[in-house]
Amino acid sequence: MKKLLLTGGNGFFCSRFTKKYKTSYEIFSTDLPEVDITDEKKIMDVFTEFNPDYVIHGAAIANTDFCNNNPQIAYSVNVTGTLNVARACKRVGAKMIFISTEQVFNGNLEDGPYTEENVPNPDTVYGQNKLEAERLLGEMLDELWILRFTWLFGLPERNCPMVPNILWNTISIVLEGKRTKVTSNEYRGLTYVNELIDQFSKIFNIPYGVYHIGSKNNLSRYDISCLILKELGLENRIGDLLENDVEKYKNHQRDIRLCTDKIAKYGINFSYTRDAIRRCIKEFRFKV
Numbered sequence: 001m002k003k004l005l006l007t008g009g010n011g012f013f014c015s016r017f018t019k020k021y022k023t024s025y026e027i028f029s030t031d032l033p034e035v036d037i038t039d040e041k042k043i044m045d046v047f048t049e050f051n052p053d054y055v056i057h058g059a060a061i062a063n064t065d066f067c068n069n070n071p072q073i074a075y076s077v078n079v080t081g082t083l084n085v086a087r088a089c090k091r092v093g094a095k096m097i098f099i100s101t102e103q104v105f106n107g108n109l110e111d112g113p114y115t116e117e118n119v120p121n122p123d124t125v126y127g128q129n130k131l132e133a134e135r136l137l138g139e140m141l142d143e144l145w146i147l148r149f150t151w152l153f154g155l156p157e158r159n160c161p162m163v164p165n166i167l168w169n170t171i172s173i174v175l176e177g178k179r180t181k182v183t184s185n186e187y188r189g190l191t192y193v194n195e196l197i198d199q200f201s202k203i204f205n206i207p208y209g210v211y212h213i214g215s216k217n218n219l220s221r222y223d224i225s226c227l228i229l230k231e232l233g234l235e236n237r238i239g240d241l242l243e244n245d246v247e248k249y250k251n252h253q254r255d256i257r258l259c260t261d262k263i264a265k266y267g268i269n270f271s272y273t274r275d276a277i278r279r280c281i282k283e284f285r286f287k288v
């Protein structure tokens with residue numbers, strides 16, 4: 001059985017990953033407080049002892065506002081910590097998956113969907129950290145997959161944390177019962193986390209390189225929120241709960257969608273976001 005080490009193992013993505021693959025791989029899931037990726041010696045010791053075949057590096061500070069307000073802390077985790085993980089991969093000969101983000105394109109002025117050939121121009125600390133880490137890892141490692149994820153969504157699962165995501169954010173609006181502004185000037189790929197996880201083991205068999213990952217989507221953020229309420233049987237609450245925010249991004253639509261044609265060539269395909277939302281709600285039998 002191949003040995004797989006996860007960093008950020010308790011997070012939204014990796015905790016769900018472990019549920020799915022715990023009998024397919026020998027998984028060693030690491031996270032704070034025991035294994036801090038900024039502790040270079042600890043990382044080297046843990047990697048040397050476990051001697052993984054593959055590493056999925058999921059640890060990060062992914063909160064954009066926190067990173068903008070605390071750039072040094074963000075850099076120490078998202079860049080320096082990532083380099084510690086990469087050095088340890090090199091030492092033990094492990095193949096590394098680095099999880100990057102669509103946010104590397106958040107300052108680009110042209111519209112998406114962006115291909116892997118487009119030059120990213122991030123305008124947030126988080127996006128800049130991820131792009132810098134991509135570049136430094138590329139110089140250091142040959143056996144490296146860089147996966148730029150779109151924004152993931154899912155529903156609560158046992159022993160798995162939640163992070164802000166379009167589906168849960170919209171359900172939270174219902175729970176709070178407070179009319180909330182949602183922009184119709186933003187377009188992103190929104191990907192069902194379990195659709196990604198179900199296909200994830202195929203990544204280990206594709207050539208190394210940079211890949212864009214996730215759903216295609218032609219609907220604005222506002223339209224997706226309306227769709228979610230409809231799918232939950234709450235169409236009659238749309239007017240009370242959602243306010244179409246036409247002011248936000250009105251001068252320049254925010255479009256950070258990713259083109260996923262490259263990964264599709266290797267048989268890794270994703271639904272359109274609208275179908276993925278329906279699938280998730282159906283799988284969880286989540287109706288009100």
Ligand SMILES: NC(=O)c1ccc[n+]([C@@H]2O[C@H](COP(=O)([O-])OP(=O)(O)OC[C@H]3O[C@@H](n4cnc5c(N)ncnc54)[C@H](OP(=O)(O)O)[C@@H]3O)[C@@H](O)[C@H]2O)c1
Binds near residue numbers: 148
């Ligand atoms: N979720 C998305 O939509 C999305 C989209 C694009 C890319 N990504 C990337 O995918 C990866 C996983 O994301 P996620 O949504 O699962 O995020 P998450 O839930 O925030 O998971 C990240 C994990 O890393 C841990 N961590 C933070 N600082 C650490 C440190 N110094 N040492 C070790 N672990 C540390 C966090 O612990 P604490 O919670 O205790 O801080 C958390 O358990 C991240 O690299 C993220 O940038 C996610």
